[in-house]
Amino acid sequence: MKIARYRPDNWVKDHPTGAIAFQHLLQGDPCSTDNFMLILGRQEGDFHMPRHRHNFDQIRLPIVGPMNHGDFVLGEGEVGYFVEGLAYGPQDDPLGRYAPGERLQLVLQFGGASGVGFMSIEDRCRGREELARAGRFEGNYYHRADGKTEWGLNAIWRQVYGAPLTYSKPRYKSPIVADPAVFNWWPVGDVGGVEHKPLGVFSERAMWVELVRLSPGAVWRSCHPRARRLMVVMQGEAASEGERLARLDAVQSEPGEALTLASASGAEVFLIGLPPIGSEAAVDADVLETPVGDGAL
Secondary structure (H helix, E strand, C coil), X not given: CEEECCCCCCCECCCCCCCEEEEEXXXXXXXXXXXXXXXXXXXXXXXXXXXXXXXXXXXXXXXXCCEECCCCEECCCCEEEEXXXXXXXXXXXXXXXXXXXXXXXXXXXXXXXXXXXXXXXXXXXXXXXXXXXXCEEECCEXXXXXXXXXXXXXXXXXXXXCCCCCCCCCCXXXXXXXCHHHCCCEECCCCXXXXXXXXXXXXXXXXXXXEEEEXXXXXXXXXXXXXXXXXXXXXXXXXXXXXXXXCCCEEEECCCCCEEEEECCXXXXXXXXXXXXXXXXXXXXXXXXXXXXXXXX
């Protein structure tokens, strides 16, 4: 188990627009197609991005304030799944009534079912630094010494991997948005005081998203044989293996690893399950070893 602590003063401004500051919570193995990066994003100024796409999957959850994605707005508390290869935007997202740094989002970026993978932040920074010696970056674009202009991430990918960035055909025709407020809480078997909201299972990989709620005094014990699980405390406090978990602290649990969460005062946890890419995906068990989607999805 890994624990990443939320630190209100630990922000890095490394978005190409300069309008977003990040706090990196958890990361995967950069050499694996299962690589991922779980981050908090804080909007520092008016945000604008042209229509674009990525060669990786994303889960987005606005914690404070909405997120404009061009064709639609992801509202505060809603959960959006953006499949690899799908274009969205242009994004025009001024701060509006919010102060700089007030709007906050949770974002997971991870290698999709195609197996293309996900570039680590370390490789991304290294590739950008190397390219900056021979050209210049302006916003989202890279200007080469020969006068050619390229989308920045495409140039960085080629620099890091020595091959052009490729995009898989989108498995879904639009981003998928779930409003957890409309979902019902379902009891978890005979586990007293523990409920969950399954929000969706996606692609042949069977990646899933859900909320788990512990009533005051409840204890939740779980183990998934195949999937990595990433969890973020959204409300309340919990404890695991003697470690206190406060709001926005994150936990990573590996396949086969037993996890115990207990909460004296009650807690709500946002959970994403990541089965391995290319294996026989199983949706017959969720983190609580009870049927997934049994009338709830």
